[in-house]
Amino acid sequence: MPAALDPDLKKYAYKYPHLRDHLVHFKKITGKYPEYREELTKEDKKKRPNVLYHIEDMLFAHVWGELAQETKYIVIEPTLNEDEFSKYHIVRELVLEKSIEEKSPESDEEFTDIIEDILSKTVTIKKHPREQNQSRFAKIFNFTGKIEVTEETYNKLRYRLNRDIVGLGPLEPMIRDKYFEDIHVINREITYGVHRIFNMVRTNV
Known part of the structure; x- marks a missing residue:
């Protein structure tokens, strides 16, 4: 996994503070940055994925997985203080x-x-x-x-x-994500989604 930030991702991070904050936080807790993808392919489906892609406008998605853990789909969007x-x-x-x-x-x-x-x-x-x-x-x-x-x-x-x-x-980012095929909300608290590349993922929504 990259220890340095992808040049294209760096440009986005400079433009969008919420993306920059996410990358800084993720690097702090994991010691690495996600791999940036313009387009996802079946080759990105790994046991331990760590890829980030642009949904549209200010929206980004980060798919991250660890061994023996659920693959997580993290919506990166502007938040309000x-x-x-x-x-x-x-x-x-x-x-x-x-x-x-x-x-x-x-x-x-x-x-x-x-x-x-x-x-x-x-x-x-x-x-x-x-x-x-x-x-x-x-x-x-x-x-x-x-x-x-x-x-x-x-x-x-x-x-x-x-x-x-x-x-x-809160569901809007996933609706806009062209890789999302279905959304499942459990007990109004936990949201899972069916991702075209990563199959069932647990979201942060």
Whole structure:
């Protein structure tokens, strides 16, 4: 298994902080990086797989297995910290309110347009560092009345809103994964999936 990061994977890690965090954590606990694949083949099916591939956009999947253990399918997606989660709830409520007040969206594309419209009207990307001694209210809203966030947080909010409102929530990454053929949820807590290359895998969803 590679001790050095694949150049293509390194480019993705530079672009997506959530992927970089996953790679750093995995390297810390295992001492190695996953092998990056543009496309999976039957040759990737091993007793101890350790491969990572790009699903689409901000989504990645890491398949990892150890001897005598279940093969794990790890969804790598943007996550929200406590502060970002509070802002997410504010924007989510506005999106849902607008969807009720106006004509119901007839397609996912129309719902996505609503999300983009609400984001543009309620959220702005920081251009300059803010003073550290602001009140909690001032830290969330700037003088325009909009929620002020970093570009990274803005992209996270957009992703999560689309995932949770337009998509199928936590299951959405697997729905988008072209290698996934079926999903099994056991007791609403453990999710397994049938992977075209690795067969039955246990997910982190």
